[in-house]
Amino acid sequence: ITFILFVMLSLSISAGVLVAFPFLALMMVLGLRRVPAAVAAVFAVFVAVGVPARGGIWYFERGWAVVLAGCFVVLTMRWPRSRFFPRALAAVAATAALVGLALMIRPGSWAVVDWLITEGLMRSASLIAQGLILSDPEAYTTADLNTAYELTMQLGGLFPALLGLSSLAGLAVAWWAYVRLSAGSGLGLGPLxxxxxxxxxxxxxxxxxxxxxxxxxxxxxxxxxxxxxxxxxxxxxxxxxxxxxxxxxxxxxxxxxxxxxxxxxxxxxxxxxxxxxxxxxxxxxxxxxxxxxxxxx
Structure with missing residues (x-):
């Protein structure tokens, strides 16, 4: 069930977008210094744009990623010598505050976002359940599938926290890639x-x-x-x-x-x-x- 929930989250929010936008923002503001960085930037553009969709989640995840990237770059320029994690955590907090304020200005906006997230998770859960049943009809009972659907609803309620953790991970990958490809250094992130x-x-x-x-x-x-x-x-x-x-x-x-x-x-x-x-x-x-x-x- 844990694996199923992880896959559903991956299908419902584009992890690549949370990496591509901060990486592109760092490249545009701090500059391209090496050819590998330029090649990675071109690839990041395709990941950031993705396949345009009519669903509101496509706009929400890219809007969140743009604000996140902007906050991280501003904090990096303001405190260039500070460690990565304080800047990343402050960027996530600032993004949550700005996006939350924007949703508060328009009443009912958060209800729409919540519905889009839950609908995407339930759609992913249905697709995965159909695949599991087709692969081995006797391995999964109705009770197992009902449990998975109940956990899916809980996962929708915890989406802000999961989005925050995913944003931190996306910033970590983007910062490591920028330092590695632009400066040729592997010291972008400290050891675990x-x-x-x-x-x-x-x-x-x-x-x-x-x-x-x-x-x-x-x-x-x-x-x-x-x-x-x-x-x-x-x-x-x-x-x-x-x-x-x-x-x-x-x-x-x-x-x-x-x-x-x-x-x-x-x-x-x-x-x-x-x-x-x-x-x-x-x-x-x-x-x-x-x-x-x-x-x-």
């Missing part, structure tokens, strides 16, 4: 083992969790759920970085174990990484490990 962010953001996770547990209305509960999913994804990544730091790196055997684990025990592994990431907010495990190693030497 050093990934961290402001510890005060834990309050966003805790407030979201409180709204989910004690929220008195659907709007408050939905907002809390999105905060938990968004920050939960970041804390799971932070926890993965802590585990990678403490283990000293990922061996071939460890990589194979991780792949197999994600296929069969992904909820357990992600929850474990989430708990480690949350704990690192107060324990700062990497700094303490460095201090202990320094005292022994």
């Amino acid at each position: 083992r050093e990934f961290r962010f402001n510890d005060h953001l834990v309050w966003l996770f805790l407030i979201g969790l409180a709204l989910v547990l004690f929220g008195s209305g659907e709007g408050w509960t939905g907002g809390g759920g999105n905060a938990v999913v968004f920050m939960g994804g970041l804390y799971a990544m932070r926890g993965a970085g802590v585990l990678l730091f403490l283990s000293g790196g990922l061996t071939v055997f460890g990589f194979l174990f991780l792949v197999i684990g994600m296929l069969f025990l992904s909820p357990v592994l992600i929850s474990g990484a989430l708990l480690v990431g949350l704990g690192d907010t107060w324990l700062d495990l990497r700094s303490k490990t460095k201090a202990i190693a320094g005292s022994k030497s």
